[in-house]
Amino acid sequence: MKLYYKPGACSLSPHIVLREAGLPFDLVKVDLAAKTLADGSDFRAVNPKGQVPALALDEGGILTEGAAIVQYIADKAPESGLIPAAGTIERYRVQELLNFIGSELHKGVVPLFPMLKDKVSDTYREFAAQVLGAKLAILNQQLEGKSYLTGEVFSVADAYAYTVLSWLPRISFDLSPFPNLKAFAERVAARPAVQAAHAAEAQG
Numbered sequence: 001m002k003l004y005y006k007p008g009a010c011s012l013s014p015h016i017v018l019r020e021a022g023l024p025f026d027l028v029k030v031d032l033a034a035k036t037l038a039d040g041s042d043f044r045a046v047n048p049k050g051q052v053p054a055l056a057l058d059e060g061g062i063l064t065e066g067a068a069i070v071q072y073i074a075d076k077a078p079e080s081g082l083i084p085a086a087g088t089i090e091r092y093r094v095q096e097l098l099n100f101i102g103s104e105l106h107k108g109v110v111p112l113f114p115m116l117k118d119k120v121s122d123t124y125r126e127f128a129a130q131v132l133g134a135k136l137a138i139l140n141q142q143l144e145g146k147s148y149l150t151g152e153v154f155s156v157a158d159a160y161a162y163t164v165l166s167w168l169p170r171i172s173f174d175l176s177p178f179p180n181l182k183a184f185a186e187r188v189a190a191r192p193a194v195q196a197a198h199a200a201e202a203q204g
């Protein structure tokens with residue numbers, strides 16, 4: 001498999017999952033602004049959406065959308081415990097989380113990124129920050145009394161939530177009202193697979 005990624009972007013989530021799963025893969029860095037690969041070729045020829053993550057599959061073809069990609073990887077390594085079996089209520093719980101993280105948190109942070117400051121009004125930024133705070137409070141509550149979002153076992157939802165939380169310092173978002181999120185982010189950051197993913201992305 002080949003993971004198309006940008007350092008620190010949402011592609012960090014499937015990158016972590018690949019390492020947690022212990023599966024072989026290659027990393028391909030994307031210049032998202034130019035939509036090019038290192039050899040100058042057009043990334044949109046790989047993924048017409050022009051977005052990371054994108055996963056080139058061993059059986060051929062490209063899988064896009066982070067929530068689908070992490071489930072695909074985890075299902076390739078069922079012994080990793082990264083995702084419950086398909087069809088169980090526990091699986092739907094993880095899918096519920098992935099969707100919440102993707103649609104409410106991931107896309108909720110974007111308007112607050114400093115690089116978009118000129119494109120987003122102050123009024124909208126204030127509103128977006130308020131909404132994001134409310135959604136983070138829900139995630140904080142979900143973690144009450146648990147090490148990870150679904151309990152004591154690290155799942156693909158944790159990799160995605162951790163990735164989005166890792167952006168909060170960039171938008172100067174104060175996590176102190178959410179002690180469970182802070183402890184969770186530190187717990188996930190300490191996992192060897194996560195440290196290895198950060199190290200590999202820093203090397204480029």
Ligand SMILES: N[C@@H](CCC(=O)N[C@@H](CS)C(=O)NCC(=O)O)C(=O)O
Nearest residue numbers: 009010032050051052053065066067
């Ligand atoms: N719906 C996609 C969104 C992926 C996404 O937003 N990727 C960002 C990086 S975190 C990106 O590629 N941005 C560049 C662009 O949209 O042109 C998913 O969940 O995988």
